[in-house]
Amino acid sequence: MIANLPDAKNIAAVAVVLFAVLGYLSARAIPTVAAGNPELKVSFSPIRQMKTTLGIAHRDKVVLQAILGISWFWFLGASYLTQFPNFAKLYLAGRKLGFFLADVIFDWNRYWLTALRPPLLPPY
Numbered sequence: 001m002i003a004n005l006p007d008a009k010n011i012a013a014v015a016v017v018l019f020a021v022l023g024y025l026s027a028r029a030i031p032t033v034a035a036g037n038p039e040l041k042v043s044f045s046p047i048r049q050m051k052t053t054l055g056i057a058h059r060d061k062v063v064l065q066a067i068l069g070i071s072w073f074w075f076l077g078a079s080y081l082t083q084f085p086n087f088a089k090l091y092l093a094g095r096k097l098g099f100f101l102a103d104v105i106f107d108w109n110r111y112w113l114t115a116l117r118p119p120l121l122p123p124y
Contacts, residue, residue: 003100
């Protein structure tokens with residue numbers, strides 16, 4: 001819809017900056033909290049940290065399942081998003097609106113599954 005307007009680039013640029021500012025202001029509104037473990041040392045060594053995390057996942061089945069679930073979620077999402085342009089071209093008459101609608105539906109479902117669905121589930 002916006003892509004077909006004459007000032008589409010300007011509208012998109014203003015929207016990006018606006019959402020960035022809103023995100024920054026929202027992040028600043030988060031209250032500060034004391035550290036849960038002040039003695040915890042943060043390591044910026046990704047290889048060593050990956051080995052540590054995989055060791056924890058090897059010992060704890062819940063952590064392993066969480067890692068696999070998140071990885072599957074990202075893999076599946078990336079796979080769908082790479083297929084959207086072809087899907088829009090072949091099955092949605094090749095219009096930008098078709099791609100936009102497919103992307104909105106995908107994003108809404110992702111939002112539904114991550115933000116809205118967990119509060120509706122009973123505690124286990």
